[in-house]
Every structure is written in C-alpha cells, then in structure tokens.
Amino acid sequence: MFWTVVSEQLDAGISAGGRGRLLAVLRDRFPAHHLFGGPARLPPGPRLPARPIREMIDPFDLEVHPAIDAGAAAEGLPPLPRYVLREHDHELRVIVARAAEGASGIAVLVGGSSTGKTRACWEAIQSLPDEWRLWHPINPGRVEAALDELPRIGPRTVIWLNETQHYLLTTPPEVGERVAAGLRELLRDPDRQPVLILGTLWPDYWETITIRPGAGQPDLHTQARDLVTDADIPLPDAFSGQAFSALRGAASGDPRLADAATHAVDGQITQYLAGAPELLARYRNALPAARALIEAAMDARRFGHGHALPHQLLEAAAPGYLTDQEWDSLDDDWFARALTYTAASCRGACGPLTAIRPRPGQPAPQKPYYRLADYLEQHGRVVRRTQWAPAALWDALVAHAAPDDTLQIAVSADQRRLDRCAFPLFTRAAEAGDKSAALRLVQMLARRRDLDGLQARADAGDGYARAQLTHLLARNGDEDAERNLRDRADARDRHAAFELINLLGGRGDLDELRTRADAGSDFATIELFNRLLERGEQEEAERFLRERVASGSKIAARALVEHLVGRGADQEAERILRADPNADEFSTLRLYSLLAERGDQEAEQLLRTQADDGDPGAHFLLINLLARRGEAEELLTRARQGDQGAAATVAYRLVENGHDEEAEPFLRDLADANIGLGPTMLADLLARRGDLDGLQERVALGNAYAAGPLADLLEQRGDHDEAARLRRFGFNADGSIATSDMD
Missing domain, CATH: 1.25.40 (Serine Threonine Protein Phosphatase 5, Tetratricopeptide repeat)
Known part of the structure; x- marks a missing residue:
C-alpha cells in the first residue's frame, strides 16, 4: 500500500522513466520494515531469477569469447582487449538508452561466429543504472529455465539470450514458440516495463526464423518471427574505414589489438582475437586421432546434436574417421592424448574441443561433455557440407545422443534413408511423447510396409498408425481391415477417413466417393472431382462441384474457382466468389487477385498490402498473379x-x-x-x-x-x-x- 501511495503522489510531474528510477532507489534505501518501524510481517516472495546487473562483473559468465593473450597478461591488462566502437554499437546503444528511460525494447545482433555480437551486448549494458537486473536463463536448460522463470521477470531487467536459436529454434518447434510468445507478452506488459531483450544469432538461424514458408508449407516459427522482426542489428564480418582507423589507435595500448591489426586477414579482427586462425591451424595440422575427434564433433553438430557432446559419443565415433593404417598405428591412450591436443588453448582462446565445466550446484556427470569451438562448427558446416559421415558416427549418435537432440538427428538420418538409425531414434523420441517423432515413425513404417511395426504402434494407441495399417491391409484385400477402416471413418476419425478415401479412389469406386462427398466429406469431394477429370469427364466434374457449392461446401467452391481459372473462365470464377455470403478471408483475397489481373489497381494494392503484412495466402496469390502476368523482373x-x-x-x-x-x-x-x-x-x-x-x-x-x-x-x-x-x-x-x- 505504501508504495502505491508514493507512486500516485509522484505521478503528477515526473516522467515514467524517472518515476521508476526514483521508486527503485526508495525501495533499495528504505525497506518496508524501516518505514513502518518494525519487521515486515508479509512472508518473503519467491527469489527473483535475475541478478543485480552490477554483480555481473565477469563477461565470460555471459559467454563473451575469451581473446588471445599476445602478452597482455604479463602487462597486467584486463582479460578483454580495449573495445572499439563500430556502427552497430551506436544503433544498439540507442535501444539500451531508451530502455533506461522506461521504454521496453529488443535487439538481436546478427553476424557470423566470433564477429563480436556478445561483446557488443556486454559493453552496451554497462551504461544501465544500478537498479537494473540481468536474467541469463541457462539452468537446468536454456528453454526449461526460460519457460519456468519468464513469468517472474519484473521491470528493469535485461533478458540475456545469447545464441538465441537455443530458445526459439527448438525440437519440437512448439516449445520455442511458447518461449517467443512469453517474451512478446513481456515486452507489451505495462506492469513489467521497462525490460530489455538482447539476443545474438548467426545469419542462417536468422533466416530460418524470419523467412516465411512457401505456400502449403507449415509455418513453424510464427511467434519467433513476430518477436525478432525489425529487431535485427547486423554486424559486419570485418573492420573497415573509420573503425579500422580507430582500432589502430587503440592498438598502441593493447598488444592483442596490435597483433590483430597486423596479422588479421581481410580486417577480420574479432575472429582473429577469438583465436580463429589458430583454431583452423590446429585443426588442419592435427594428427589423425585429433583430427578425427574434431570432425566427429563437426558432423554430430551439423546432423542436429546440441552443443554438449558426450564423451562416450566422441569416443565411439572418432575411430570411423581413421583409415585402417591410422587406426593400427594408435596406442592405447590415443583418445586421451587427442583430447589433450584439442583442449589446449589457442593463443589464450579456447581450443577446438574443450570440456564443459559444471557450474556450482550442477551435478557432475560420470564422464565429461565437450563443446566444439563456434568458429570450427561454422567452418565444419561449410567444408563438410557434402562429406559422408562414417557409420561409426551414426551408431554413436543412436547409442549416446542427448534425449533433447534425438528428434533432429532422427530427421537427418531419415532424410538420408538411414532407416536403421532413424527408426530407433524416432521410436525413442515418440515414446518420450514427441508427436512429431511419432508421425515420422509411422510414415517410415508405412513406407517400408512394416505391418508388425504399425501394429505395435496402433496397439500403443497411435491413431495414425492404426489408419496406415488398416489402409495397407485393405489394399491387400483384407476385408476385416477395410471394415475397420470404414467404421472408424464413420466415427469421424480423420486419419481413417483420409485413408479410406485414398483406398476408394485407388480402386475407382466413384459411387461411394459421391455418397461420402454428399454426406459432407471434403476428402471425398476433391478425390471424386480429380478422378472424374482423369477420366475426361470435365462437364460431369464441374456439375458435381456446382452441386457441392450449392450445398455450402467451401472446399468445393475453392476447387471450382481454381478449375475455372485454369481453363480461362475467370468471370464465372468471380461470380462464384462474389455470390458467397460467407466468404472466408482467402476467398476475398482470391477475388482481389482476379480483379487485379483484369487491371483493378485498388484490388491489387489491397492484395499487396496483405502480402507485405505477412499474410501467406495473399503472398501466394500475389506471386501467382505476377507469374500469370509475366512480371519477370x-x-x-x-x-x-x-x-x-x-x-x-x-x-x-x-x-x-x-x-x-x-x-x-x-x-x-x-x-x-x-x-x-x-x-x-x-x-x-x-x-x-x-x-x-x-x-x-x-x-x-x-x-x-x-x-x-x-x-x-x-x-x-x-x-x-x-x-x-x-x-x-x-x-x-x-x-x-x-x-x-x-x-
């Protein structure tokens, strides 16, 4: 109550930002029990997940890359080199300053590995007032921490999302969408303003989040895209112009900058400082065992494993990267010596593959986990993009992959038709409750006509597996299976209905297709229409669709419109669209596209506006319009x-x-x-x-x-x-x- 009264008294003449800072100071200097002359009677609330920003004095705790040493430690210099401002720093600091004044904001720095993204964020938050806090969700896992603690984040908090893809590009994607939705709500919640979200992404991750899927493709990152759109601050790969001149000036007092200014190739200063040249040299010049270890880590990452690579996985996979002669020449402690080589620092920066040190309070695993240097990971995605991975790696992934990474690795295996690997991985993920994995597993079983496997999934309650199984059995003439398929289709099981319509269409049973279409089945409507066209019965196909349109079928109206447009009857298609009293948004957009094709500028502008606002249907129709008009440029x-x-x-x-x-x-x-x-x-x-x-x-x-x-x-x-x-x-x-x- 006290703070409510104080807040109301201050409303008259102080800005929101100033009022917030004053209230924070009052809270800090005059706790409630001091003001009321005794201990507070209310029980303490839950501990806030964020820490005071002035307690965050170690940049490496926030995942800023260590730099090469170049003699700096001997001169007593700080762990990080002097910072040289570039164009993106000015843009970032405007957003930070607005947050300090009371306006919530978000900035996502987009650039390649070791381009200075995290360091730029670290430098920018140094200007925030002392009452600010910082939240870096990482324990027990990044996504878990974000979902658990996000509702408790309060005003004047920096949300530190280094490597933002770990929070937004999750498997399954629905989890990342929940994180993104929570962050969007945080930004617009007036009771928790101001907050500042800072993130970093590689360009390919930015592209994955922000590019809209094509027509007919699932949109997996709607919330994430809405969160980060227009929040990007691109970082250049290199220093140039005024930035490079400023670097040379700062180099006189820092041997690390002097070394980078002299030896960095093409102005790639931050990459050089992070040890990139030494990392590449360490990789290229490695003895076979160490090289095999690094390449196993590269391939595990590109096939979908998370950054924490288990000791057992690497130990099992690395031999597959060695020739028989190389393998026979190794002694018994080859793996330990290879790890020693990959862990050695590169001119003060982390080595190619280093053990992950558990934080205080975290349980120590029986065997360590290792992390591949970011720069080598990115390098590996390029140079090993088309390289075959040995069977030993896939076997190791099946045996030792972290549970959270199972689905993505299974997808990679399935894309390569490695069923012996994809099957156990999909099974493991499906048994853990992943619906996407269960779907992919059933598709694989159906592709292989594995009736026993489908039966096992069906017995476990998988409706999609049951539909696939009965469809396969019915196609093989199993009358009981077909009867079962019909019963479940009539009970409104969509999987069964779809498979039954496929079965009827395949055997050419047009009478039953018509019966089911008349009963309201969209599947049957489209299947019968297509079968009639295949038989050359165009008039009958159109008559059938018109009957279904008259009965109120939206899918029939859409199919008829596209069919008419395809044969040049645009005006009749327009009449159908105009006559629909309950036209949905896509039908309205389709009418705009037809009008635009006839030269209606207003209709075309409406279509373009919708497309530019991100409507996938409008975008599809606009591209189709441009193609039909021959707008090649x-x-x-x-x-x-x-x-x-x-x-x-x-x-x-x-x-x-x-x-x-x-x-x-x-x-x-x-x-x-x-x-x-x-x-x-x-x-x-x-x-x-x-x-x-x-x-x-x-x-x-x-x-x-x-x-x-x-x-x-x-x-x-x-x-x-x-x-x-x-x-x-x-x-x-x-x-x-x-x-x-x-x-």
Missing part, C-alpha cells in the same frame, strides 16, 4: 531478396523454357530449404546433364529424390548392380550403397 527481384515463393516460380518457369543454368541457383536454394518441388527439380536437372558427382552430393545432403536419378545414371553407365542395389536399399552412412535394416 519483379519476380526476379523478390527471389533475389529471399522470397522463396518467387524463387520457386522463377525456377519453374526457367526450367519450362529450357534455361537450366539460370534456374540452378534458385533450385539449389529451394532444395537446401526442402521447399516445394525444389529437391526433385534440382535432381532432375543434374540428371539431365549427367552430373554424377552433383547427384551424389545431393544424396549426401539428405535429398532422397536424387537417389532415383542417380540410379538411372549409374545404369546408363553400365553399373547395373550398383544401380539395382541403390533402388532397393538406398545409401549407407558412409556413402556406400547398402541395406538399411531397422534393427
């Missing part, structure tokens, strides 16, 4: 700016017109992001020009669509045995063609 501009829908359209048109060379860069981007037909079209392009190496590279990257064209090419070159084995079994973990058992 705008499509190219959008594609080059990262618009994946535009890139897909450009690529498809170029391929249709025989311009494979121009289409290839767009197709590669689409294939890398696994968007639309990008993976398939790139594989076809490589096959057309007989690029055996290119197809093998795509398979190594997990593009299963490249396996068929590769087999065709092998066959054309006379390698019939290898082609046959590839068609039957796929690729093994070491790049050889072999069976993919699920044991």
Whole structure:
C-alpha cells in the first residue's frame, strides 16, 4: 500500500522513466520494515531469477569469447582487449538508452561466429543504472529455465539470450514458440516495463526464423518471427574505414589489438582475437586421432546434436574417421592424448574441443561433455557440407545422443534413408511423447510396409498408425481391415477417413466417393472431382462441384474457382466468389487477385498490402498473379531478396523454357530449404546433364529424390548392380550403397 501511495503522489510531474528510477532507489534505501518501524510481517516472495546487473562483473559468465593473450597478461591488462566502437554499437546503444528511460525494447545482433555480437551486448549494458537486473536463463536448460522463470521477470531487467536459436529454434518447434510468445507478452506488459531483450544469432538461424514458408508449407516459427522482426542489428564480418582507423589507435595500448591489426586477414579482427586462425591451424595440422575427434564433433553438430557432446559419443565415433593404417598405428591412450591436443588453448582462446565445466550446484556427470569451438562448427558446416559421415558416427549418435537432440538427428538420418538409425531414434523420441517423432515413425513404417511395426504402434494407441495399417491391409484385400477402416471413418476419425478415401479412389469406386462427398466429406469431394477429370469427364466434374457449392461446401467452391481459372473462365470464377455470403478471408483475397489481373489497381494494392503484412495466402496469390502476368523482373527481384515463393516460380518457369543454368541457383536454394518441388527439380536437372558427382552430393545432403536419378545414371553407365542395389536399399552412412535394416 505504501508504495502505491508514493507512486500516485509522484505521478503528477515526473516522467515514467524517472518515476521508476526514483521508486527503485526508495525501495533499495528504505525497506518496508524501516518505514513502518518494525519487521515486515508479509512472508518473503519467491527469489527473483535475475541478478543485480552490477554483480555481473565477469563477461565470460555471459559467454563473451575469451581473446588471445599476445602478452597482455604479463602487462597486467584486463582479460578483454580495449573495445572499439563500430556502427552497430551506436544503433544498439540507442535501444539500451531508451530502455533506461522506461521504454521496453529488443535487439538481436546478427553476424557470423566470433564477429563480436556478445561483446557488443556486454559493453552496451554497462551504461544501465544500478537498479537494473540481468536474467541469463541457462539452468537446468536454456528453454526449461526460460519457460519456468519468464513469468517472474519484473521491470528493469535485461533478458540475456545469447545464441538465441537455443530458445526459439527448438525440437519440437512448439516449445520455442511458447518461449517467443512469453517474451512478446513481456515486452507489451505495462506492469513489467521497462525490460530489455538482447539476443545474438548467426545469419542462417536468422533466416530460418524470419523467412516465411512457401505456400502449403507449415509455418513453424510464427511467434519467433513476430518477436525478432525489425529487431535485427547486423554486424559486419570485418573492420573497415573509420573503425579500422580507430582500432589502430587503440592498438598502441593493447598488444592483442596490435597483433590483430597486423596479422588479421581481410580486417577480420574479432575472429582473429577469438583465436580463429589458430583454431583452423590446429585443426588442419592435427594428427589423425585429433583430427578425427574434431570432425566427429563437426558432423554430430551439423546432423542436429546440441552443443554438449558426450564423451562416450566422441569416443565411439572418432575411430570411423581413421583409415585402417591410422587406426593400427594408435596406442592405447590415443583418445586421451587427442583430447589433450584439442583442449589446449589457442593463443589464450579456447581450443577446438574443450570440456564443459559444471557450474556450482550442477551435478557432475560420470564422464565429461565437450563443446566444439563456434568458429570450427561454422567452418565444419561449410567444408563438410557434402562429406559422408562414417557409420561409426551414426551408431554413436543412436547409442549416446542427448534425449533433447534425438528428434533432429532422427530427421537427418531419415532424410538420408538411414532407416536403421532413424527408426530407433524416432521410436525413442515418440515414446518420450514427441508427436512429431511419432508421425515420422509411422510414415517410415508405412513406407517400408512394416505391418508388425504399425501394429505395435496402433496397439500403443497411435491413431495414425492404426489408419496406415488398416489402409495397407485393405489394399491387400483384407476385408476385416477395410471394415475397420470404414467404421472408424464413420466415427469421424480423420486419419481413417483420409485413408479410406485414398483406398476408394485407388480402386475407382466413384459411387461411394459421391455418397461420402454428399454426406459432407471434403476428402471425398476433391478425390471424386480429380478422378472424374482423369477420366475426361470435365462437364460431369464441374456439375458435381456446382452441386457441392450449392450445398455450402467451401472446399468445393475453392476447387471450382481454381478449375475455372485454369481453363480461362475467370468471370464465372468471380461470380462464384462474389455470390458467397460467407466468404472466408482467402476467398476475398482470391477475388482481389482476379480483379487485379483484369487491371483493378485498388484490388491489387489491397492484395499487396496483405502480402507485405505477412499474410501467406495473399503472398501466394500475389506471386501467382505476377507469374500469370509475366512480371519477370519483379519476380526476379523478390527471389533475389529471399522470397522463396518467387524463387520457386522463377525456377519453374526457367526450367519450362529450357534455361537450366539460370534456374540452378534458385533450385539449389529451394532444395537446401526442402521447399516445394525444389529437391526433385534440382535432381532432375543434374540428371539431365549427367552430373554424377552433383547427384551424389545431393544424396549426401539428405535429398532422397536424387537417389532415383542417380540410379538411372549409374545404369546408363553400365553399373547395373550398383544401380539395382541403390533402388532397393538406398545409401549407407558412409556413402556406400547398402541395406538399411531397422534393427
């Protein structure tokens, strides 16, 4: 009550920021029991997760990279080199200053490894008033800490999200979305203002969060994208111009800066200070055992393992990176000596692979965990991008991967058709309750026609597995299975309904499809329409859809509109859209696109506005409009700016017109992001020009669509045995063609 009264008395003439700072000072200097002449009677509240900012005196606690030494310790200099301001620092400090004045804000520094992101944040918060606190959620895990403690974060708090991808790009993605939603709510909660969110991201993580998915692709990062959009502050990879001149001036008092100014390549000062050249030299010049250890860590990270790599995983995987001769030459303590080599500091910075030291209060594991240096991780993602990983690594990942990383590693294995690895990993994640893993597991079992595996999943209560199982059995003529499928479809089991419609369509049972469509099944409506078109019965197909539209079917109206547009009957499509009294948002946007195609500028502007505001339906229709009008220049501009829908359209048109060379860069981007037909079209392009190496590279990257064209090419070159084995079994973990058992 006292503080409420004081707050009300101060409202008259002090700004929000000033009032907040004054109240904080009063609280600190005059605790409640002093003001009321005795001990406070209220029980103490829960301990705040944030710590006073002035207690955060060690930058390394906040994950600032150590720097090379270069003789600085002998001269008694501080652990970090003198700081040289650059353009991004000024932008960041404006946001920090606004927070100090009472306005909540967020800044996400985006740059490559060791470009100075975390150090810039550390330097910027030094200007905050003493009453501010800092929250660095890491224990027991970053995401767990964020979800648990976020509701208790109060005003004047810095939320320190170094390596923000660990909080927002989670497996499953729903967890990261919960964190992002909580942070968005924190920013707009008037009772907890001001707060300051500081994050750091590599550019590829920024792209993953912020690029909108193409039409038909799931949007996994809506909350995260809304959180960070327009909050990015890009960092350059190098010092140049005035920044480099300022660096030379500061170097006179710091041997580390002097060393970097003299020896750093292309102005990459921060990378040099973090020991990047020495890290690369240590990796390139390593003896076979140490090199194998580093490459095993690189591959484990690129296939989805978290940064904490178990001792057992590395010990089991590293031998797979050694030749028989190298392995035979090792002595019994080879692994320990390799770890000693990789752990040695690089001119004062951390070595290539270092043990993670448990913090006070954390239980010490029986065997240590290790972390790969960020710069080497990024380097490995580039230089080992198309390298085969040995079977020993995949076996080690199956046996020793951390539970939180299981699903992502399973996806990587499944993309490479490594069923013997993907199966146990998906199973483990599914049994732990991960719905995404359960779905992928059932898809794998169905692909292999594994009835026993599907039955086991169905017996465990998996409805999707039951639907897949009964569908497979029904296709094989099992009457009981078909009866079961019908019963569950009639009981409104969507999985069963979908599989039943597929079954009916496959056998050409149009009568039952019509019956189920008339009963309201959207699945049956679309299936029957497509089957009628396949049989050349266009008039009957259109008559059927019009009947369903008259009965109020939204899916029939949408299908009819697209069919009419496809055969040039745009005006009739417009009439259908205008006549719908309950048109949804997409139908309205579709009408705008048709009007825009006829030259209606107002309709086109409405469509563009919706698309620019992030509406995926409007974006899809705008790209389609540009393609139909032949607006090649705008499509190219959008594609080059990262618009994946535009890139897909450009690529498809170029391929249709025989311009494979121009289409290839767009197709590669689409294939890398696994968007639309990008993976398939790139594989076809490589096959057309007989690029055996290119197809093998795509398979190594997990593009299963490249396996068929590769087999065709092998066959054309006379390698019939290898082609046959590839068609039957796929690729093994070491790049050889072999069976993919699920044991």
